[in-house]
Amino acid sequence: MHIMEGFLPPMWALFWFVMSIPVVAYGLVQLNKLVKEKPETKSLLAVAGAFAFVLSALKLPSVTGSCSHPTGTGLGAICFGPAITSVLATVVLLYQALFLAHGGLTTLGANIFSMGIVGPVVAYVVFKACKKANIGLMPAVFLAAALGDWATYVTTSVQLAVAFPTALGGTFASFKIFATIFAVTQVPLAIAEGIVTALIVNYISQVRVDVLEQLKVIVSSKAVSTS
Amino acid sequence: MQFLEQFTLKNKLNGVSGKLKTLFAVLTLLVCSFSTTFIVPLLVFCIMLAFTVVVAGIPPRFYAKLMLAPAGFGLVSFVLMLFFFGKEPFFSIHAGGLTLTATKDGFDMALISVGRMLGSVSCLLFLALTTPMADIFTVLKKLKLPDVFIDLSMLIYRFIVVMVEEALRMEYAQKMRLGYSDVKGSFRALSLLAGNLFVRSWDSADKMLTAMNSRGYDGIIHVLDDESPIPRLHLLGLAGFELVLVSLNLILPR
Known part of the structure; x- marks a missing residue:
């Protein structure tokens, strides 16, 4: 759910940059540490970032008739955790602006906050909770991706609402308007993205389970027996 | 696309x-x-x-x-x-x-x-x-963004170009074989495409890094600006x- 280039008033655009930069900086520190420890992870992270971009450039099967694009950040959060995902999302959002004209440079901060921080954090927490609850890999991935998407969409609505409060009802009335409009496309989109993400993880677990074990998405049988 | x-x-x-x-x-x-x-x-x-x-x-x-x-x-x-x-x-x-x-x-x-x-x-x-993009990277470097960020951006850029081509090829192949013909089939086809793309790129990333390491990669891709x-x-x-x-x-x- 990108906010279009230049749509936010400058002060709000700045505000969301200030909110996002510390998290991305923290992600960069984590990334630096990870790359120093295991240099081979860098190219894998790059693949994950490119994958999120390519996914977002593909069209999801339409459910309501409107064509929509998946965000792909749920998968990143499940694989790498929210801190590093925020860095990947920053790069991906920059490319989405420059290659596809989705989002923009002035709204980059706001978009990083909704799609690169809030969405992944929710997806990550939901995934961890589902793993604890032992509801199986596919449902866990579905819930993580779908709820992450919804969190993103609510965040975007809040961002627009605080920037454009209505004269009579204020921020809350404005939030209701934006949220209702977005719900038409975002609620089905989140379900579709959840299904696709779950199917992708399922496919990877069938053909290359070692990749998921390496990322600690699923606990490998070997690792348990040796440790 | x-x-x-x-x-x-x-x-x-x-x-x-x-x-x-x-x-x-x-x-x-x-x-x-x-x-x-x-x-x-x-x-x-x-x-x-x-x-x-x-x-x-x-x-x-x-x-x-x-x-x-x-x-x-x-x-x-x-x-x-x-x-x-x-x-x-x-x-x-x-x-x-x-x-x-x-x-x-x-x-x-x-x-x-x-x-x-x-x-x-x-x-x-x-x-x-x-x-x-090469010129924009030059500007990003001038802005003194961390090396790891610029390096990651360059790698992602490279993979995007490769993966998009591959994704389009797979999509054509699927469409030839009646992929995306209905909603259920679309979900199946898309996730097959994406899953396969992920696995294949994962392996090619491994190979690329080996190739780069054997040519003296030290964490920064040096390019002439x-x-x-x-x-x-x-x-x-x-x-x-x-x-x-x-x-x-x-x-x-x-």
């Missing part, structure tokens, strides 16, 4: 310094988004449109298609703000028993935010359609242009 980037190497502004183009687009974008009147963004839009389509020679049809999404978004926002966001009555529409009242302050809000959005989008499109300075005359012209925009903002009524 058409990327804006494919035009950056074959437009008529190709010989112009990438740093200058980036500076021009980003400064104008900033002035445009700080504008307090809708006239400056409108002016920016016209100038950027002229630079992109006339000077750089981007096909007008392609440009129009790109503007379609922002225009649609702008229209929806405009209507929403006009009717629901203000309180001073402006005019009313009676349609089938329903009365919609447009508001004066809502109109002002809509005019400036939609105007700013269109002007900014035209700046973004100018940058995206005329400036190659364009070190030539921006001609002083161009810089002066740019500064003059931005000054005119800023002063227009100060003169014109809000």
Whole structure:
């Protein structure tokens, strides 16, 4: 759910940059540490970032008739955790602006906050909770991706609402308007993205389970027996 | 799937310094988004449109298609703000028993935010359609962003190009075999494509890193940057242009 280039008033655009930069900086520190420890992870992270971009450039099967694009950040959060995902999302959002004209440079901060921080954090927490609850890999991935998407969409609505409060009802009335409009496309989109993400993880677990074990998405049988 | 980037190497502004183009687009974008009147963004839009389509020679049809999404978004926002966001009555529409009242302050809000959005989008499109990624990397390096970030961006850029090609090939192959023929099939086909793409790129990333390591990769991809300075005359012209925009903002009524 990108906010279009230049749509936010400058002060709000700045505000969301200030909110996002510390998290991305923290992600960069984590990334630096990870790359120093295991240099081979860098190219894998790059693949994950490119994958999120390519996914977002593909069209999801339409459910309501409107064509929509998946965000792909749920998968990143499940694989790498929210801190590093925020860095990947920053790069991906920059490319989405420059290659596809989705989002923009002035709204980059706001978009990083909704799609690169809030969405992944929710997806990550939901995934961890589902793993604890032992509801199986596919449902866990579905819930993580779908709820992450919804969190993103609510965040975007809040961002627009605080920037454009209505004269009579204020921020809350404005939030209701934006949220209702977005719900038409975002609620089905989140379900579709959840299904696709779950199917992708399922496919990877069938053909290359070692990749998921390496990322600690699923606990490998070997690792348990040796440790 | 058409990327804006494919035009950056074959437009008529190709010989112009990438740093200058980036500076021009980003400064104008900033002035445009700080504008307090809708006239400056409108002016920016016209100038950027002229630079992109006339000077750089981007096909007008392609440009129009790109503007379609922002225009649609702008229209929806405009209507929403006009009717629901203000309180001073402006005019009313009676349609089938329903009365919609447009508001004066809502109109002002809509005019400036939609105007700013269109002007900014035209700046973004100018940058995206005329400036190659390599030049933008040079600028990012000049901004002293961390090496690991720039390196990761370069790697992601490289993988995007490779993966998109592969994804399109797979999509054609699937369509030949009745993939995407109904909703259920679409979900299956898309996830097969994405899963396969992930696994294959994962392996190719491994191989690429081995190849890079054996050639002395130390965590930074060293590339020769364009070190030539921006001609002083161009810089002066740019500064003059931005000054005119800023002063227009100060003169014109809000």
